[in-house]
Amino acid sequence: MTQYIDVSDVAEIVQREGLPRVISAMAGYIESDYRDWEKFDKSARVASHSAVGVIELMPTANETLYAFKYVNGHPQNTFSALPTVMAFGVLADVSTGFPLLLSEMTLLTAIRTAAMSALAASRLARKSSRVMAIIGNGCQSEFQAIAFHTMLGIREIRLFDTDRAASEKLQRNLAAFPDLEVTIALSAEQAVLGADIVTTVTADKTNATILRPEMVEAGMHINAVGGDCPGKTELHPDVLLHARVVVEYEPQTRIEGDIQQMPADFPVTEFHHIVSGQQQGRSSEQQVTVFDSVGFALEDFSALRYLRDLGEKHGVGHQLNLIPSLDNPKDLYSLVRHEASAGVALDKASQASEAMSPADHV
Numbered sequence: 120m121t122q123y124i125d126v127s128d129v130a131e132i133v134q135r136e137g138l139p140r141v142i143s144a145m146a147g148y149i150e151s152d153y154r155d156w157e158k159f160d161k162s163a164r165v166a167s168h169s170a171v172g173v174i175e176l177m178p179t180a181n182e183t184l185y186a187f188k189y190v191n192g193h194p195q196n197t198f199s200a201l202p203t204v205m206a207f208g209v210l211a212d213v214s215t216g217f218p219l220l221l222s223e224m225t226l227l228t229a230i231r232t233a234a235m236s237a238l239a240a241s242r243l244a245r246k247s248s249r250v251m252a253i254i255g256n257g258c259q260s261e262f263q264a265i266a267f268h269t270m271l272g273i274r275e276i277r278l279f280d281t282d283r284a285a286s287e288k289l290q291r292n293l294a295a296f297p298d299l300e301v302t303i304a305l306s307a308e309q310a311v312l313g314a315d316i317v318t319t320v321t322a323d324k325t326n327a328t329i330l331r332p333e334m335v336e337a338g339m340h341i342n343a344v345g346g347d348c349p350g351k352t353e354l355h356p357d358v359l360l361h362a363r364v365v366v367e368y369e370p371q372t373r374i375e376g377d378i379q380q381m382p383a384d385f386p387v388t389e390f391h392h393i394v395s396g397q398q399q400g401r402s403s404e405q406q407v408t409v410f411d412s413v414g415f416a417l418e419d420f421s422a423l424r425y426l427r428d429l430g431e432k433h434g435v436g437h438q439l440n441l442i443p444s445l446d447n448p449k450d451l452y453s454l455v456r457h458e459a460s461a462g463v464a465l466d467k468a469s470q471a472s473e474a475m476s477p478a479d480h481v
């Protein structure tokens with residue numbers, strides 16, 4: 120049977136484990152899969168664009184497991200009481216093709232994105248980083264804040280969103296972390312002033328300039344999460360021009376990331392080179408670093424792998440009758456044989472009834 124893990128199952132698992140621990144462990148799974156980079160089938164995700172958003176399929180596989188995620192991005196959704204980003208995914212056995220796990224991935228995506236952001240920052244940001252700005256305070260933002268607090272030792276977070284209610288929600292949700300100082304800024308400029316790390320995680324289908332060159336200070340690390348689609352960027356091109364830019368999978372990020380604004384030969388480093396030690400993180404305390412995050416299938420693979428382990432550990436999830444279980448694997452028809460003969464019998468009965476003259480009906 121296929122294991123099915125729904126939204127309340129994931130919420131229960133995360134509450135039992137504690138979100139900070141889940142994020143850190145998720146980062147460990149992602150890092151381990153990035154170490155095995157060469158073993159994965161890799162491709163840019165398949166995107167179906169419309170005027171208001173995008174629907175994407177994100178597949179990848181190694182020798183033993185195959186995964187895909189279905190995910191959308193519709194920045195206007197929140198006006199219809201739907202999240203901007205919604206997702207589900209499958210983990211399957213490569214040796215048979217059997218789907219082992221079907222899972223919700225809206226929560227899981229927020230967790231894996233935050234884990235990936237913090238993992239990248241752990242290699243790129245200055246070790247002394249304590250202050251972070253978060254521009255865009257929607258669904259992803261709590262996860263980002265908690266990931267950087269847990270994994271990077273961030274102590275102070277400054278928030279800015281064009282919707283002040285979103286910032287107030289984030290501030291309320293972070294009140295559970297007493298050693299985290301959280302303030303709401305009046306502008307993006309005010310939020311980033313003196314910050315060691317800036318996370319941009321806005322949703323707007325436009326070439327926005329959330330960060331302009333004059334807002335960037337020497338040594339800053341920029342975690343650019345919201346620019347993840349053609350025509351949807353967050354950084355002024357000159358911010359990228361003067362920074363060390365790290366990406367997940369270059370062929371996908373050239374299309375979707377903030378670097379879509381740059382010439383095709385603009386130099387970038389794939390993150391796996393840093394994980395493997397082939398390339399260093401930042402070269403100096405003054406260097407500006409950018410993680411141009413778009414979300415890569417390998418991270419969802421890691422997320423599903425981790426969730427499967429957590430589901431087993433906590434005994435959470437359901438058995439889903441998704442694939443036929445057959446006594447004779449060549450006899451799929453056996454599943455419908457009874458109903459089919461009953462259908463034929465019914466058909467014959469109704470034909471006989473129609474053939475009777477009205478007088479035959481009593």
Ligand SMILES: NC(=O)c1ccc[n+]([C@@H]2O[C@H](COP(=O)([O-])OP(=O)(O)OC[C@H]3O[C@@H](n4cnc5c(N)ncnc54)[C@H](O)[C@@H]3O)[C@@H](O)[C@H]2O)c1
Pocket residue numbers: 192194197203204228229232254255256257258259260279280281282285320321322323327329343344345346347412413414415
């Ligand atoms: N890179 C990745 O792996 C990854 C993963 C998940 C989501 N995302 C992207 O992250 C972004 C945020 O996702 P979410 O689920 O939090 O969306 P959301 O709609 O819940 O929140 C987005 C917030 O951005 C704010 N915003 C929009 N324009 C702004 C601006 N100019 N300045 C300040 N704030 C602004 C909105 O008011 C909203 O509160 C989306 O663009 C999504 O596509 C990327």
